Amino acid sequence: MSAPSDSQRMEKIVSLCKRRGFIFQSSEIYGGLNGLWDYGPLGVELKRNLKDYWWRVMVHERDDVVGMDGSILMNRAVWKASGHEDTFSDPMVDCRSCKARLRADQVIDKGKGRQCPVCGGKDLTEPRSFNLMFKTYVGATEDESSITYLRPETAQAIFVQFKNILDVSRKKLPFGIAQIGKAFRNEINPRNFTFRSREFEQMELEYFCRAEEGMKLLEYWKEERLKFYENIGIPRSKLHVLTVSDDERAFYSKGTYDIEYDFPFGRQELEGVAYRTDYDLSQHQKASGKSLEYFDEERKQKFIPHVVEPSAGVDRTVLALICEAYSEDQAPDDKGKMETRIVLRFHPRIAPVKCAVFPLLKNKEQLVAKAKEIVDLLRPNLFVFYDESGAIGRRYRRQDEIGTPFGVTVDFETLGEKDSALRDTVTLRERDSMKQERVAIKDLVTLLISRIA
Ligand SMILES: [Zn+2]
Secondary structure (H helix, E strand, O other): OOOOOOHHHHHHHHHHHHHOOOEEEOOHHHOOOOOOEEEOHHHHHHHHHHHHHHHHHHHHOOOOEEEOOOOOEOOHHHHHHOOHHHHOEEEEEEEOOOOOEEEHHHOEEOOOOEEOOOOOOOOEOOOEEEEOOOEEEOOOOOOHHHEEEEOOOOHHHHHHOHHHHHHHHOOOOOEEEEEEEEEEOOOOOOEOOOOEOOEEEEEEEEEEEOHHHHHHHHHHHHHHHHHHHHHOOOOHHHEEEEEOOOOOOOOOOOEEEEEEEEEOOEEEEEEEEEEEEOHHHHHHHHHHOOOOOEEEOOOOEEEOOEEEEEEEEHHHHHHHHHHHHEEEEEEEOOOOOEEEEEEEOOOOOOOOOOEEEEEOOOOOHHHHHHHHHHHHHHOOOOOEEEOOOOOHHHHHHHHHHHOOOEEEEEOOOOOOOOOHHHOOEEEEEEOOOOOEEEEEHHHHHHHHHHHHO
């Protein structure tokens, strides 16, 4: 079941992303390249905040997880052992009339034979498997011996470094290895903005355990991951857990959940949480001839650990965050007339800019100097943006549109001109409620940090 789609809402979001510098089409001045995207000044901040928060929760705040950062190009043998070289493919059909290449499941068959969904033609090839990995050559010679692939997932680097990391970290089961990095898949039909891209980032944890703990840890990680999304501002009511059925699950997996989100274009997967048994390590042990076993000192047992894998897409989550944050409401303009306000209601934790600082007027030297002092005070603690141009209402609106949760305005009261009790206080405005409060400059850092968390 997919939720109702809302194409108009999606159009507005895509347009905002470009207009404000979240996401651009890759190589745009040359007409772009399908399925590839660039993150602009605000997009990169949002993405970093998401990745940093994931790392904090999954690695730094735990005793049982360590991190790693693997290379994108690996020995081809990795992809043979993992099964990607032989089976990481989609069955494809070519339309001989319009040359469209289609996934076999997209070809329509209304009982009158197969038909091309693009041109309606019936001259189609038989399904052929098309590997989704990007092939490349390492070194100067372009022959069979120098072939490898851009990694289609980050997980394999963790599996093949399992022994090294086990030795250096001296962790006992259960423990995990976390990684964030790029992966590449030559998707036939990239679509839904950045949702299905050919180059993307993953945040993956491989959590190693004993066989008997696998099913319980699968449940544990599903719940942990749901909490994570709630903590970045995606409500539980918009998340759905799909239990992947026996026939759709990878043959080695004993249980897989998809965590899905209601995007404007329908319900789609953000993350997979899979109990992969001991398949990956067994494959690599067999293919490499190197032991990837764990020695349990208490029980004096040697065995290949099982693994539970929560694997999240960075770009998909960024898109979900933007879709969830996007809203329109009514707010008064500078003359008190109500107008439509576009506001990104990001959780302060992931908002690209945390606080904007404004002098009420740009031609009053004292106001400007004070505002710049505040920027210097805040800057070591959080990402701030200084803006002095235009009416104050317009400046607030520009920040609302990029989701900045707080705005600080330096006015004449800050200078103590009307009431000396208000000297060195500023107006702190909250984005969603638009409520304003008077705050002492010396309390700003502590207050903002506590609200951003
Ligand atoms: Zn066709």
